[in-house]
Amino acid sequence: MTALNERDSALTRRTKPARPGQSRRPHGSLLLFLFPAVALVGVLLILPFLFTIYRSFFRDNGFSRSWVGLENYTTLLTDDIFVRSVLNTGMWTAGTLLLPVLLGLLIAVGTNSVRWGPIARFAIVLPYALSGAVTALLWNFMLQTDGATNALLSALGLSALERPWLLEWPMNTIVMIIATTWQATGASMILFLVGLQAIPAETIEAGRVDGAGGFRLFRSIVLPQLRPISVVVVGISLVNSLKTFDIVWLLTRGGPGTSSETLALTMYRQTFTLSRYGYGAAVAVILTVIVLVASWTYLRRQLRAN
Amino acid sequence: MARRVRDVLLIGMALLWLIPTYLVIVNASTAAADYAGPRWWFSSWGFFDNLATAFETADIGRAMWNSLLYSTGAALIAVFVAALASFAVVIMPVKRPAMWFWAIYTGTLLPLQVFLSPLFNGYANTTLYDTQYGMLLIYAAIAIPFAFFVIRNYMTTAPREMMEAAQLDGASWIAMFVRVHLPLARGALLAAFLFQFLATWNDLLFGITLSTSPNVRPLMAALAELNGQYAGLGPPVILAAGLVASVPTVVLFLSFQRFFVNALRLTP
Numbered sequence: 001m002t003a004l005n006e007r008d009s010a011l012t013r014r015t016k017p018a019r020p021g022q023s024r025r026p027h028g029s030l031l032l033f034l035f036p037a038v039a040l041v042g043v044l045l046i047l048p049f050l051f052t053i054y055r056s057f058f059r060d061n062g063f064s065r066s067w068v069g070l071e072n073y074t075t076l077l078t079d080d081i082f083v084r085s086v087l088n089t090g091m092w093t094a095g096t097l098l099l100p101v102l103l104g105l106l107i108a109v110g111t112n113s114v115r116w117g118p119i120a121r122f123a124i125v126l127p128y129a130l131s132g133a134v135t136a137l138l139w140n141f142m143l144q145t146d147g148a149t150n151a152l153l154s155a156l157g158l159s160a161l162e163r164p165w166l167l168e169w170p171m172n173t174i175v176m177i178i179a180t181t182w183q184a185t186g187a188s189m190i191l192f193l194v195g196l197q198a199i200p201a202e203t204i205e206a207g208r209v210d211g212a213g214g215f216r217l218f219r220s221i222v223l224p225q226l227r228p229i230s231v232v233v234v235g236i237s238l239v240n241s242l243k244t245f246d247i248v249w250l251l252t253r254g255g256p257g258t259s260s261e262t263l264a265l266t267m268y269r270q271t272f273t274l275s276r277y278g279y280g281a282a283v284a285v286i287l288t289v290i291v292l293v294a295s296w297t298y299l300r301r302q303l304r305a306n
Numbered sequence: 307m308a309r310r311v312r313d314v315l316l317i318g319m320a321l322l323w324l325i326p327t328y329l330v331i332v333n334a335s336t337a338a339a340d341y342a343g344p345r346w347w348f349s350s351w352g353f354f355d356n357l358a359t360a361f362e363t364a365d366i367g368r369a370m371w372n373s374l375l376y377s378t379g380a381a382l383i384a385v386f387v388a389a390l391a392s393f394a395v396v397i398m399p400v401k402r403p404a405m406w407f408w409a410i411y412t413g414t415l416l417p418l419q420v421f422l423s424p425l426f427n428g429y430a431n432t433t434l435y436d437t438q439y440g441m442l443l444i445y446a447a448i449a450i451p452f453a454f455f456v457i458r459n460y461m462t463t464a465p466r467e468m469m470e471a472a473q474l475d476g477a478s479w480i481a482m483f484v485r486v487h488l489p490l491a492r493g494a495l496l497a498a499f500l501f502q503f504l505a506t507w508n509d510l511l512f513g514i515t516l517s518t519s520p521n522v523r524p525l526m527a528a529l530a531e532l533n534g535q536y537a538g539l540g541p542p543v544i545l546a547a548g549l550v551a552s553v554p555t556v557v558l559f560l561s562f563q564r565f566f567v568n569a570l571r572l573t574p
Contacts, residue, residue, distance in 0.1 A: 029398070029478075029479040029480065030394060030398060030400060032390075032480075033390045033391065033393055033394035033398065033479070033483070034390070034391055034394040034395075034400070034406060036387040036390060036391070037387045037388060037390065037391035037410050037450055037454060038391070038406070038409060038410065040387065040443075040446065040447040040450055041409070041410050041412075041413045041447060041450055041451060042409075043447075044421075044425070044443065044444055044447035044448075045412075045413040045416070045421055045447055045448065045451075046409075046412070046413070047424070048420070048421040048422075048423075048424035048425050048428070049416055049420050049421060051424040052420050052421070052423065052424055055423070055424070062427075103319075107316065107319065110312055110315075110316045111316060114313070116317075119320070120316055120317065120319075120320040123320040123321070123323045123324050124319075124320065124323050125563075126323075126324075126327060126556075127323070127326075127327065128559070129552070129555055129556040129559035129560060130552045130555065130556065131504075131507065131508035131526065131551070131552060131555050132508055132510065132526075133508070133510050133526040133529050133530060133548075133551075134529070134548040134549075134551055134552045136533070137529060137533055137544055137545065137547075137548040138326055138327075138330050138545070138548060139326070140533060140544075141329075141330065141333065141344070141541050141544070141545060142326055142329070146343065147344065148329050148333075148344040151343055151344045152344075155346070182323065182326065185323075190563070214308060242417070243417045243418070243419075245419075245510070245511060246510045246511070246526075249510065249514075249530070250510075250530055250533055263419075264417065264419050267419045267422075268419065268422070271422065271423045272422075272423075272426070272515065277423055280423060281423065283419075284417070284419045284420045284422070284423075285420070287417050287419055287420070288416055288417055288419075288420045291415070291416070291417050292415060292416075295415070
């Protein structure tokens with residue numbers, strides 16, 4: 001805290017002279033305006049973040065702590081559970097970039113100009129308004145071995161397709177990605193719809209006059225116009241998928257065993273179930289690096305391309 | 307022909323999307339005693355009895371009240387604090403505004419997992435663990451960076467002349483903030499409030515990490531317990547509780563759809 005105060009006063013001392021027509025100096029007020037946000041974020045978010053990095057270099061069981069350098073990180077690389085967790089996280093990222101984004105785009109384009117569009121869109125958006133935990137309760141009911149999906153298959157005479165959805169890898173991860181698709185498609189659909197409605201009617205008309213129709217019109221006129229909004233949709237989807245936690249925690253707790261764990265769950269189990277604070281911290285740091293590198297790389301490429 | 311295929315596909319998809327919701331409503335309404343495997347049609351009416359069971363056994367009512375308190379409180383604090391900081395960074399002659407922007411905004415880029423264990427230890431050492439005050443504090447802190455981002459973006463578009471007119475009046479910074487900039491940024495304040503209200507309402511991670519007793523625990527943590535520890539109550543009870551837990555988010559989301567969309571579009 002004192003370091004923060006010193007920085008604040010050092011900052012105000014070097015403040016530019018006030019602009020013309022302005023006799024007040026901002027010293028006290030600046031502190032008043034900036035301090036609450038910086039203090040809350042600094043103490044409750046930035047400090048814990050730095051401490052997590054620091055802790056990842058120790059073997060730490062909550063009672064005693066000994067320096068091990070990079071050992072936690074090197075152990076992770078040879079830990080099968082961690083490798084599986086990275087693989088699952090990769091599946092989540094690929095799956096939620098592919099399904100909700102693509103379906104959202106198709107539904108937005110398909111329903112944009114038809115009369116019954118709003119009704120169809122309402123069906124898609126409704127799940128998005130539910131919270132993640134409620135979605136998980138619902139899909140737990142659907143996917144349990146004695147749940148609704150199997151009962152439905154059996155009622156339709158498709159007993160051969162029945163299976164213990166949540167108990168086998170990789171099926172458990174795949175069905176959870178589908179459950180997330182059910183919830184998240186509405187969000188990307190809304191955003192694409194906004195993008196579509198911003199396309200000038202003349203642009204579409206010009207394409208029609210040039211003889212483009214159907215798929216060609218979509219590919220060479222509509223899609224390029226949707227580029228800015230796609231950057232937003234894909235960016236949000238990318239970051240969210242890397243941080244997947246709630247639905248997996250509620251549907252499988254990462255199990256059976258640790259087979260459906262994502263990085264976020266591995267961190268949670270190592271830290272709070274096994275009390276391996278140093279090891280858990282190393283997982284958290286790796287997750288952070290992946291999130292930051294992925295969003296930075298993606299945004300930089302997209303912004304340059306624009 | 308192609309158009310007809312498209313229509314059939316889209317309508318099929320919309321219907322497919324409605325199946326889980328429909329099944330949940332049907333099964334949440336089935337009397338728990340009658341439940342023997344998933345139902346396809348309404349056959350008995352026990353929704354309110356199911357709800358009563360959930361409220362009594364897992365204290366869902368108390369958890370809803372807690373979540374209402376955290377969501378409203380944390381969102382209000384975060385929006386106010388973020389508005390103050392946005393004003394400082396955008397309007398006041400701060401040295402290096404970009405540095406202050408990143409100092410606050412960084413919080414929203416990091417995954418929540420990276421804060422968890424130090425927060426848990428810190429809370430345990432300062433008796434904030436498992437208190438409403440502690441929950442409110444972390445929810446407010448985690449909400450500030452994004453609220454700041456939305457409000458700051460909005461303030462950078464505030465008309466310069468209006469601001470200068472207020473300055474010539476000899477108004478103090480505080481008066482300028484309260485009389486000119488807060489009212490001007492009304493839309494951004496509301497959007498940020500709604501976003502953070504929903505984010506807090508939906509939070510599971512901090513709820514299961516930093517609280518444990520029914521008096522403090524937020525709704526999503528209580529639902530997780532209902533789904534795990536009390537799974538024996540059966541699907542009708544759990545689904546009824548889940549449906550009621552979604553009412554605030556569904557209502558807020560559907561009534562303010564435009565707002566969310568417009569606020570999201572400010573993101574780069």
